[in-house]
Amino acid sequence: MLTTKTLSIAEAKILIEGARRKSEEMGIPMCIAVCDTAGHLISFDRMDGGKISSISIAIDKAFTAACARKPTQVYGNLCQPGQPTFGIHITNGGHFSIIGGGLPVTSDGEIVGGIGISSGTAIEDVEVADAALAYFHAESGVTA
């Protein structure tokens, strides 16, 4: 039998709170998704003004970061034309995101879920995801 650790809803909400604070500071209302180790959605918020088209993008980024185990922007680089992983963005029913803004969430080095941010530019989305992780580790006592 294998044992897997995964984020609780209480922990997912700390991640969302961290993302919300950074988004408000930047003045960009975001879609924020947090999923478990297996890529299934735990919690989602679309801030007032967040983009409709970013709902599924945020969810896909969280899924990809948790399950493919890399920040989505890393896949953005690995999957450019000419790179050996070009084309991976259409796999998994089109839910494999290669746009920055998805990050794995870790606990003592083990991936326990993923966070995905969307509505800004990819660079702004990454900035919010980074801030959410920093807030999470500071507030939850969970060591990265």
Add this chain to the structure above:
Amino acid sequence: MLTTKTLSIAEAKILIEGARRKSEEMGIPMCIAVCDTAGHLISFDRMDGGKISSISIAIDKAFTAACARKPTQVYGNLCQPGQPTFGIHITNGGHFSIIGGGLPVTSDGEIVGGIGISSGTAIEDVEVADAALAYFHAESGVTA
């Protein structure tokens, strides 16, 4: 030009809080989704222990209640074999829910969103959705 009223994220969270309280009281961890007037997700929570297979069901119930403008259990009755609406559950890419647990949310008689509950029996899901609406109107000051 048309003007549409819709739930804010703050109001969506009051609905989710009402659902969460009832779910805890009943001892059934639920998936809880709230969508806007256009059927797009605003906020979602899967309580610890909520079913994986209920994530999309809760979201579909919220969508259907807001956009088809009826409690989903009403469609459950209208769509039985022999009824003229039989078959509607496979429309909208399979996202049209005819299982109880989805309710429109109103403000002064106008639909402003939908809530969807899933993980219990259909009857338990309806009970939690009802309780969430009652809590919402009591706490938010929004008249049904």
Add this chain to the structure above:
Amino acid sequence: MLTTKTLSIAEAKILIEGARRKSEEMGIPMCIAVCDTAGHLISFDRMDGGKISSISIAIDKAFTAACARKPTQVYGNLCQPGQPTFGIHITNGGHFSIIGGGLPVTSDGEIVGGIGISSGTAIEDVEVADAALAYFHAESGVTA
């Protein structure tokens, strides 16, 4: 942080071996799928002569049993016309199976995965799934 137990590949293969033995005894080549606690495929075998159209049915049965946490034949009863859960079979992208042959796999009362069988009649599929579970608990030392 939550902790989840799930089947290993070695344990999944014991389940498949149990299903294979019963299928051979009955003379019905089956599609056999085993998934983890989160509904994701661990192992799959289509015996020589197993039906092409049963590949996805077996996988869907395993997913449903693990994630909705009931034998799929129970949903077959709950979801008949006139029942409150009628219509659930089209949810989850059509992957929610209500046909007998999917069973949750438990360890000390906790669901740790699912097995799905398809190619026979629903009754034959259930018989093979039951035999696979019995074989699994006898051979693996895992208590149901």
Add this chain to the structure above:
Amino acid sequence: MLTTKTLSIAEAKILIEGARRKSEEMGIPMCIAVCDTAGHLISFDRMDGGKISSISIAIDKAFTAACARKPTQVYGNLCQPGQPTFGIHITNGGHFSIIGGGLPVTSDGEIVGGIGISSGTAIEDVEVADAALAYFHAESGVTA
């Protein structure tokens, strides 16, 4: 009337065993899929630690190699921007894989199925697929 040769489940398992051995040697747990001449799944294993997001990628690679009759990395080259086959990866419902790791399996020069590997880099996936084929031809007595 046409006659088609295709891999048996016993032969599929030799391919999977060859892939598993190489994966263990490399220390990378893989998703391994083998399909028949018609592209339909025969057998699948996700080794403990294999990526969730690689389940469908491995299956897609096996399908593509068997049915489009080329190693998937060949399509990776043929389908770059500017190439005449650019865009083929979104066909077949997104199941046409152009990422290395899918290989046709042959018997006396005739394609009898496909193998698909995923969880490593594309280069590691190709290495495992190559090793699986070599193991298969050595162990099964089937001439390539």
